[in-house]
Amino acid sequence: MKIAVDIMSGDRSPAELIRGCVLAAKEYQVTVIIVGSGEVIYHELKKYDFPTEYIEVLESDEVIGMSEPPAIACRKKKNASVMIAAQAVKENLCEAFFSPGNTGATLAAALMMTGRLKGVKRPAIASPLPTIQGHAYILDAGANVDCLSKYLVQFALMGETYSKYVLDIKNPKVGLLSIGHEESKGNELVFKTHQALKKIPFHYIGHVESKEIFSGKIDVIVCDGFVGNIVLKEAEGLGRDLMRILKTEIKKSVVSKMGAALMMKSFKVLKKRTDASEYGGAPLLGVNGSVLIGHGGSDAKAVQSAVKTAVLHIANDVTHHMEEAILKWGM
Amino acid sequence: MKIAVDIMSGDRSPAELIRGCVLAAKEYQVTVIIVGSGEVIYHELKKYDFPTEYIEVLESDEVIGMSEPPAIACRKKKNASVMIAAQAVKENLCEAFFSPGNTGATLAAALMMTGRLKGVKRPAIASPLPTIQGHAYILDAGANVDCLSKYLVQFALMGETYSKYVLDIKNPKVGLLSIGHEESKGNELVFKTHQALKKIPFHYIGHVESKEIFSGKIDVIVCDGFVGNIVLKEAEGLGRDLMRILKTEIKKSVVSKMGAALMMKSFKVLKKRTDASEYGGAPLLGVNGSVLIGHGGSDAKAVQSAVKTAVLHIANDVTHHMEEAILKWGM
Numbered sequence: 199m200k201i202a203v204d205i206m207s208g209d210r211s212p213a214e215l216i217r218g219c220v221l222a223a224k225e226y227q228v229t230v231i232i233v234g235s236g237e238v239i240y241h242e243l244k245k246y247d248f249p250t251e252y253i254e255v256l257e258s259d260e261v262i263g264m265s266e267p268p269a270i271a272c273r274k275k276k277n278a279s280v281m282i283a284a285q286a287v288k289e290n291l292c293e294a295f296f297s298p299g300n301t302g303a304t305l306a307a308a309l310m311m312t313g314r315l316k317g318v319k320r321p322a323i324a325s326p327l328p329t330i331q332g333h334a335y336i337l338d339a340g341a342n343v344d345c346l347s348k349y350l351v352q353f354a355l356m357g358e359t360y361s362k363y364v365l366d367i368k369n370p371k372v373g374l375l376s377i378g379h380e381e382s383k384g385n386e387l388v389f390k391t392h393q394a395l396k397k398i399p400f401h402y403i404g405h406v407e408s409k410e411i412f413s414g415k416i417d418v419i420v421c422d423g424f425v426g427n428i429v430l431k432e433a434e435g436l437g438r439d440l441m442r443i444l445k446t447e448i449k450k451s452v453v454s455k456m457g458a459a460l461m462m463k464s465f466k467v468l469k470k471r472t473d474a475s476e477y478g479g480a481p482l483l484g485v486n487g488s489v490l491i492g493h494g495g496s497d498a499k500a501v502q503s504a505v506k507t508a509v510l511h512i513a514n515d516v517t518h519h520m521e522e523a524i525l526k527w528g529m
Numbered sequence: 530m531k532i533a534v535d536i537m538s539g540d541r542s543p544a545e546l547i548r549g550c551v552l553a554a555k556e557y558q559v560t561v562i563i564v565g566s567g568e569v570i571y572h573e574l575k576k577y578d579f580p581t582e583y584i585e586v587l588e589s590d591e592v593i594g595m596s597e598p599p600a601i602a603c604r605k606k607k608n609a610s611v612m613i614a615a616q617a618v619k620e621n622l623c624e625a626f627f628s629p630g631n632t633g634a635t636l637a638a639a640l641m642m643t644g645r646l647k648g649v650k651r652p653a654i655a656s657p658l659p660t661i662q663g664h665a666y667i668l669d670a671g672a673n674v675d676c677l678s679k680y681l682v683q684f685a686l687m688g689e690t691y692s693k694y695v696l697d698i699k700n701p702k703v704g705l706l707s708i709g710h711e712e713s714k715g716n717e718l719v720f721k722t723h724q725a726l727k728k729i730p731f732h733y734i735g736h737v738e739s740k741e742i743f744s745g746k747i748d749v750i751v752c753d754g755f756v757g758n759i760v761l762k763e764a765e766g767l768g769r770d771l772m773r774i775l776k777t778e779i780k781k782s783v784v785s786k787m788g789a790a791l792m793m794k795s796f797k798v799l800k801k802r803t804d805a806s807e808y809g810g811a812p813l814l815g816v817n818g819s820v821l822i823g824h825g826g827s828d829a830k831a832v833q834s835a836v837k838t839a840v841l842h843i844a845n846d847v848t849h850h851m852e853e854a855i856l857k858w859g860m
Binding site: 444 | 598660661671674675706708713715716717719738739740741742743744753754755756758759760762763764765766767768769770771773774775777778779781782784785787788789790791792793794795796798799
């Protein structure tokens with residue numbers, strides 16, 4: 199089993215991501231193909247005592263920046279690390295790749311290189327959101343802004359399959375994001391999708407509201423990519439700004455400062471629960487292979503988590519199960 | 530100036546809401562028309578020493594419940610408190626009404642009774658969201674799920690006028706909710722709306738992301754009612770669940786418990802900042818009058834806040850300014 203990791207993209211140093219590659223190779227005993235500047239990689243690898251059979255290097259001399267327009271950048275920079283990583287999947291050098299860079303570029307590279315699974319109309323980004331008990335996955339989280347109901351039905355099937363075979367959830371609960379539980383509430387897209395989802399023999403719990411996302415009662419939340427991306431970024435912003443208000447208040451009083459110091463452990467748990475590096479990346483579902491899109495701030499731990507996810511994805515033959523579900527219920 | 534308050538709807542007791550009416554009449558020296566069961570109202574009013582010239586009573590012997598289907602309930606229960614309150618505006622007995630009940634019923638009652646301002650295609654609910662520095666208003670927050678760009682343009686104009694004349698913000702910053710700052714990011718509705726908003730001579734700051742909503746950098750956030758409602762409910766759910774996680778962690782350790790006790794003041798400020806009763810209600814913009822939709826949990830303080838908002842709305846002739854803006858830039 200081989201997994202390519204793009205160590206040039208993202209906000210952290212290549213050195214940090216290479217460390218993650220070495221740790222992951224050791225821990226999971228799978229081959230990690232480090233993709234990036236040969237000079238940097240070979241220099242960094244000297245620092246480690248690592249199992250050489252589990253580390254390979256694919257050189258790339260270009261990088262796509264966080265703010266470059268994805269489609270244009272992918273066409274112009276054929277040697278960009280994310281393109282080389284995606285190409286490695288295309289050429290069967292590996293079964294998976296992870297890139298913590300420009301989300302649009304990772305998406306474009308994957309679509310250009312790996313192609314789609316049979317029957318899949320639109321691949322979707324399934325993004326993890328922390329809940330009281332664990333994580334829920336929302337899809338699509340931004341790959342497809344204007345959607346038809348048949349795309350949403352496929353998102354539901356892909357998300358359910360992923361939850362079952364990668365996250366090991368026995369009977370994943372699938373919810374359709376709407377503005378009320380009643381069948382009469384929602385927009386046209388929701389009405390049509392709901393009618394189709396009711397007919398699929400999986401654990402469909404009907405309409406769910408955004409205030410329930412974090413409750414842990416839903417495993418897979420289905421919506422179009424515009425709404426999904428807004429939900430995702432709101433969680434990010436609100437979490438940050440609530441803490442900011444609290445910090446400002448704490449600073450105003452010595453007593454509160456003492457209290458906050460005593461509560462540090464609880465705050466740390468809260469931070470860990472909402473920490474992106476804990477789950478590594480958001481899978482791009484519906485493409486031919488395991489593709490993981492990392493947060494720009496991904497560190498060594500995020501690389502390890504992503505490799506672990508890719509291992510589960512491949513070992514459990516998720517793309518096969520997904521294709522089967524799509525062909526049976528999503529056409 | 531007269532303002533009707535529906536004290537029968539909502540989750541709190543009529544007694545609590547009547548208390549709010551008396552406090553508001555005293556504080557703002559405007560006439561509050563209390564709408565509801567005469568028996569209850571006259572009994573409660575005996576408890577207070579209040580300026581009789583500022584309190585009137587409109588009797589109603591029906592109530593629309595929180596979970597009743599709005600349109601049907603409004604047609605069947607002509608004597609429901611929310612209908613009587615809306616009718617009072619229609620018959621020029623008052624200029625404003627507030628109901629803390631079933632949002633859909635308040636909306637339906639307002640549309641049936643007060644009618645729309647000249648040129649307004651779709652009235653919209655402008656819902657306040659707490660920010661680091663104060664509040665931002667998002668509209669539409671749920672009245673219109675499937676929207677055309679011309680509706681969104683009107684939402685922007687109505688929200689801007691409201692911010693200027695009710696909230697006293699000099700040059701309100703209007704943002705269009707999307708999934709990136711770039712003009713190239715968004716869905717079809719966003720693309721079309723953006724082109725139209727650019728031409729209006731107000732402080733339009735372009736695309737904004739949901740992670741910025743709470744930053745205090747935007748005064749008016751424009752989106753369709755499906756997205757707006759999801760954003761609103763997510764903020765509600767996430768705030769609640771983050772606190773729930775934190776509370777669970779605090780309980781696990783004596784040290785954390787002590788810390789939390791010392792931090793109580795800071796937590797209280799945070800709660801106050803995110804407390805719905807601080808701002809009373811969400812205005813329904815585009816109807817002929819001042820209509821405020823309250824949270825189900827509205828208490829006496831929320832009634833006071835709502836009356837204050839209605840006073841500002843009427844005193845500053847906001848419906849007139851809104852109509853002017855719509856006819857000039859929104860047709």
